[in-house]
Amino acid sequence: MAACGRNESVPNQRDEHKKEIVHETENNGTNQTEQSILSDFFMKDGAIAEYLGIGNEYAQYNSRTQWLNDHYVNVYEDNGGTVMLRTFRIEENKVVVVKEISEAYDDYLPTENELDQLNPVYTYLQLPLKTGSEFDGWKVIEDSLILSTPYKQFENVIVIEINNEDHSVTRKYFVAGLGEIKREFTMQEGKEKTTITSVLEKIN
Numbered sequence: 001m002a003a004c005g006r007n008e009s010v011p012n013q014r015d016e017h018k019k020e021i022v023h024e025t026e027n028n029g030t031n032q033t034e035q036s037i038l039s040d041f042f043m044k045d046g047a048i049a050e051y052l053g054i055g056n057e058y059a060q061y062n063s064r065t066q067w068l069n070d071h072y073v074n075v076y077e078d079n080g081g082t083v084m085l086r087t088f089r090i091e092e093n094k095v096v097v098v099k100e101i102s103e104a105y106d107d108y109l110p111t112e113n114e115l116d117q118l119n120p121v122y123t124y125l126q127l128p129l130k131t132g133s134e135f136d137g138w139k140v141i142e143d144s145l146i147l148s149t150p151y152k153q154f155e156n157v158i159v160i161e162i163n164n165e166d167h168s169v170t171r172k173y174f175v176a177g178l179g180e181i182k183r184e185f186t187m188q189e190g191k192e193k194t195t196i197t198s199v200l201e202k203i204n
Helices: 010-017 112-116
Strands: 021-027 030-036 048-054 061-067 072-078 083-090 094-101 122-126 138-148 153-163 169-175 179-189 192-203
Antiparallel strands (some): 048 061, 061 072, 094 122, 138 153, 153 169, 179 192
């Protein structure tokens, strides 16, 4: 199983250079303009979030968000067995993972030049985040879901889904201002259906 605001220093710099990604979608013959700021799909610098796990001992984890600059952010996930690091690059219309390693017990603090040399590993999110949109095998299946979590009830939740090669299904739930608030992995073996869930419970 593979995370409000901003802090007082780095986010202020981001606000000066932050781009509003404007895209148009066609709805019943009418063009609608919608603004998306991809940096809003991550928590503030230093935020520690706790996720309740259901279905597997490693589904419960804590995440820590570490902003490196306006375009790069580290997220460390500690599930009690290992610490997984993912480094994200925020590009013009998508977010890509440029580094993903386990056993990441020390902070990863490369230079900006070193970060820019990293190649994308995979796409994490891509605009437009509207129902029916697809990217890298993922499909947006909801863009305005109401979701209750142990932390609070959210509106306008975006849900993306992928069908894996082993016929399992992975879903991720996102909300602007926080980012990933839930993930769900479902596998069907004969008549047996197994679902493993991690859902936001607390933010420190």
